[in-house]
Amino acid sequence: MPENGQESGTQSEQAAKKIGVYLCRCGGNISDEVDLQAVADSLKENKDVTVIIQDYLCSSQGQEKIKKDIEKGKVDRVVIGSCSPKMHLETFRGIARDTGLNQNLLEITNIREQASWVHGKEGIDSKVKGLIKGAIARMSSIEPLVPIEKKLVDRVLVVGGGIAGITTALELADGHEVILIEKLPFLGGHMIGLSKTFPTLDCSQCILTPKMVAVKNNQDITLFTQTEVAEVQGSPGDYSITLKHSPRYVDIHKCISCGACAKKCPAGAIFLPFAQAVPQAYMIDMSKCKQCGDCVKACPRDAIDLEAKEMKSTIQVGSVAIATGFEPFDLSVIEEYNYPAPNLLDAVEFEEMLSAKSKTGMRLQRADGSFPDRVGFVLCAGSRDFTGRGKKYCSKVCCLYSQKQAQLIKKMKGDAEVWIFYIDMRSSGRRFEEFYHHTQEKGVNYVRGKIAEIIPKPDNTLMVQYEDTNLGLKGREIFDMVVLCPALIPSPGTKELADKLGVPLGDDGFIEEKHVKLDPVSTLNQAAFAAGCVLGPKDIHDTVTEGISAAHKISQFLGKGMILIPPEKPVIFECNGCGESVKACPYNALSLEKGKAVLSPLACTGCGICVPACPIKGIEIRNFSRNLYKAQLRAILSEAPGVIVFIDPYAYAAADIAGVNRKQYSSLVRFVSVPSIHILDADVVNAAFEYGAVGVMLIEGTTDEKLTSRSDELYRKLKKETRKHKKPLRYSHIETAQYEKLTDLLNVFALQAGAKAEKRGKKEQAETADDEIKE
Template sequence: MTQAKVGVYICRCGGNISDYVDCERLREEASKWPGVVVSRVETYLCSKPSQDLMASDIASKGLDRVVVACCTPRMHLGTFHSVMRRAGLNPYMLEFVNIREHCAWVHGGDRGAATRKALSLIRGGYERSLRLEPLEPIVEKCLGRALVIGGGIAGITCSLELANKGYEVYLVERKPSIGGNMAKLTKVFPTLDCAQCILTPKMAEVGRHPNIKLLTLAEVEEVSGRPGDFKVRVRVRPRGVDVSKCAGCGVCARVCPVTVSDEYNEHRGTRKAAYLPFPQAVPYAYVIDFDSCTRCGECVAKCPRGAINLDDKGEVLDVDVGCIVVATGYELFDARLLEEYGYGVYPDVVTMMELERLTSLFGPTGGLLRRFSDGGEVRRVAIILCAGSRDRNRFIPYCSRICCMYSIKQAVLLREQFGVDVWVFYTDIRAAGKGYEELYVRAQEAGVVFIRGRVGEVRRSDSGRLIVRAENTLLGGVVEEEFDLVALAVPMVPPKGLEDLARRLRLPLGPDGFIQERHPKLDPVDLVTPGVYACGCALGPKDIRDSVSDALAAASRADMFLRRGYVEVSPERPTVSAELCDGCGRCAEVCPVGAISIDGGRASISPISCIGCGACVSACPRGAIDFKGYTWAQLEALMRGLLADKGADEVRVVAFVERDIAYTGLDFLGLDRSQYSDAVMAIAVPTTAMVGLRHLLAAFALGADGVVLVEGQHWVDERINRARVDGLINALEEHGVEGVRLYYTLIELPAYRKMADVFNAHTSLIKDLGPLPSELRAKLASVVSLG
């Protein structure tokens, strides 16, 4: 085997490293290692002169791999990759060692300890560099078509944005018309402008856009393929009316003998089994409600254009798209669960959406404000906020975000347009948005009464009106008042079917039941699967402004994904050894995105679909799956180098740290100058789901006395690790290693300081236990076949 030619470059970082670490000693020691051709110390390794010097060394001395020991790769990995490319060396032949955030800044009180640890880190990087292999990005064709699921304001906005950029868009909506919940609104806050005046032109544009294929009464039934080439099966339910023939004359509805409740008016009005969803519907065509239709044939006989087909069976469409946007919206909490408020018992207890429809010209009363119980005039209205939300013990724990302003909007309209006395019972008013506080003040100036306190009960008085009993926390005491209507501001909840859709798309749901974004701050519309995005209330409760902003962001992200015509992903992905794989399928079972299939008795991984979590690596019982860039040989070499100088009575703790969020948290500890034990040696891994029993046994065999797994991805913790960590502990005990020597934790970025506490606590525990016996290490080494 040809001797590698290694260049080791150490940065002083203008004193940020050299003030705490003896950089000259590091250089001197590194120069003695086999294959090290160049060993240098630079004041600022990221400076242009130092970059030029490195490029010159690569070219003139024939370096075939480079080790840099400096700051975090989050700052300068791209910098040194560019140097490698410029010098003609594959960038994946670079080994990046962080001795600033992970050493100098967290062990600054002991220069000797910091220098010793820095040397261990660099030695580990050097050993790993000897096993590096040139890698090239993976490139696959990307189709220039998009699928948008959901036809509310977010789905409409996203579809139009993509269509206007020239992409073909399939817009799938499960109801007979697009428009979503916004189509039920009369006015929108905070400006109180007409909802339909904003929404209807957008709906009409969707209906006539040449690049948008609108599929109503449709749902996604199956998704396969990969990012850039998704195979989607869409089931379109029968409409019973040919949209291309229907003129919207309404004859079918007039002759239809069947009357049912009208969902557009929140089931407070009625419609026929042949009906137009609402006056501004797109497509503007009637629909047959086959669940209610008696198939009497009157509509067929009377339709002047022969547009009705009662034998319509619907259809199944298979579409191929490059990316998918989830814009599934929301539903409202079932107010019948709020027994103390009497919804479903007293006809005049309504939801805020029902009150909205009551004030609409197209509502059940034609815009007249009347009691549902007896048709009487409404003079006083009570609005109860947080009806079912912010209730951790019984119902919805989260704030639904829009309820305060939506209710204040409705209170202002009731007061100014109908002259109604309005009382709002609230816990806290949340008016954090542009123009929101001003609308709140407008409501107060209009005479809306605000009572801070929880409503205990709603009951009927002898006169038939409703009595609201509530606490008043500002003035003290209890309030009892009579009202003609009581409106409940119930929260947004995930729509029915979202869980099934998420399962088909292999998307995680958050604890609130909505789609979980990749990162709430940095990737707010990206999801765990590349090429799949979400916007609007699919991600959680949002107002219209935020939903539209989301939709524009999702369209922009989708455009960036589609525009090149190909998908390029990092080559750092798992690969399967055909010789070792026996097709057991365990890897496919644990894959969170369905990137693995079993073909011909062997596992096959789609590199484009794969998100690189590495769960398949640890799950494979035969060791048939390895991870490019994080191979077994590379990680073993890294651990060997980290632990090579460990003393007989010394303890060392290896920390496998998820490379994105948790690693960033580890960097933040350095920025904070948080001090933790220098016995801890961190190893970045794609996620801790990749770390299996073999890795743990190797760490203990090579000199580790404790191991910490630090995960940063919540979905990995929830969907993969929680179910397997106990099994790893049990397996270690079967091999003679105390289970307490392994510690697992999820540390999301806001809680990064907890990591120092974990390291210190676990190191203290390991010191109490003492080092592993050498006999046990030898036994473990034979188990994992270490040389």
């Protein structure tokens, strides 16, 4: 057996290891809950290990200490007990690089997000001791590897043609090739549908149109409208993306927007979206078109093709910028607003009425065409709601834009009455409080209180009922028009796109930043970046800032020319040519050559699905081998029995978010990272049970269907093969956003597994007692 050979080898090597264990107090974040000294004391017996406890290991002082120890030869392998590796692994790997230590010989054990922040003091010390021992066991037989280099494709796909996408594309175009796609038939996104912009009241079209024209004229930018991402293949740095182009029925390159077609059309189906639209070309609304063909005959440039079909094309890009923006929340779910009703608008509709996209000739009017003399604005419609009906977050821009709209109404008609119903007036930002002051001066009536009910009247006026909370009095008013300022939610399709790119979303549906404060436009996919409202509601200023930032990050990423991909790939040391692993690989990374399986490392994602597929156990993933897992499990469980949770990187991120939110769960839980749960077979799971796990969970977070479609099968197989232990085994799929579901699951499972183990313990005790009596 190859396993035995390896094990004896590692044992003989082990004697020479000098493992440095660095435990971080994190300014009390860890040390307030975990007795680090006790953890250090428990490691005293191990002669290979030196333990150092320090505050703020990530600081230059802390880093310097590790660096010095390595340089002096005191340690040649490093285990760090600190925050999540997602937070600081790169920081510490920097030390490794500086000192010439192989990066694999430094690992982080997460004792903050997955211990001190989520457990009380009970049971936490033995958990941390176990985790650190597990990491030491793993570290002592890890092999140093060199990352694989891959060439980058110097081309960027920008998804979304709003202000965020336009800014990103224009900033990038100076040096990189850009493909900009937009779902709608024209550029500009929501911004082109704005009338004026706060706090300066400059016209939105006036500042955006030049940028849209610049996109069209820039030679480095290829623009596709009515286009969406259909499929993503390949890996970061080298994506092959299939685009789906919906038909416009008018060739944008031939159309000169002369309008001859529109004059002839009997149904009004062919039109120019709006005067400043980019691309400047007519389009056909097929729901109205009668297929009479008059427009085709009328067109002097032969630009119209009524038979046009949906098309697909494939592009090669190295990086993707996600700038898909927002949409207003559907307010019809909030019954008391009785939305939609005549003269009851959401703010986006109100805004568009006064913008370039206006259907009323930029005139503010009610359903019957009259000017509204009394207008009410309702802030926080569907926002700041923790009941699950609306959205929890503040939509950030409503306070300001409602005031802007109020000012516009006052400007149109000085004696019009405008009421703004608010809960808290949030005008933090440069020039914003002054703007608020200015609106007050204009005579806008502010009421502190949320509208309780809007009742449409037969004469198309609207009665609202509220409490003026400053006075503690109930009130009732009748308005000609009421504008609801809705919560802003990610635009439809954000999740599908994010899933295709392997980018996790937060529980609010917006894209999760790599670091919420320090890396705000990067995502967990190193080649995908985001900008604008897809990262949360924000104003134009912040969106543009993010667009520029994303462009900078992408430029930096592509500028390297190379990408390092993790070296943890399968190694095939024995093969009988049966082809099982080749069949199992969903990425076509394995092939049979001359009767042996051969790996193409660039196509391999390192998921490990080939490992259990090989019937003779001839494949192992480097540094994730069965023996390494067994050694780690034995050490983790040597302190106290626990629940072993095998967790993939996506679900690991969910556990981290749970930690950041301080969601408490049982300290029985011990996470063991796996590249994907498909690397596991009965060998490893049985080992966990043998070493004292009271239960085993497999938590999968990836949204890659190639893997998730096989999870049930894996679970059933493992369940069958580990039945003899009579201990609970469970599988669950948790997306990164579902951290609350994760902690609930962990709690329930730990409770059940713990209870079961206790029952068994009692039974065994009773049996032994019985035996004693018999004797």
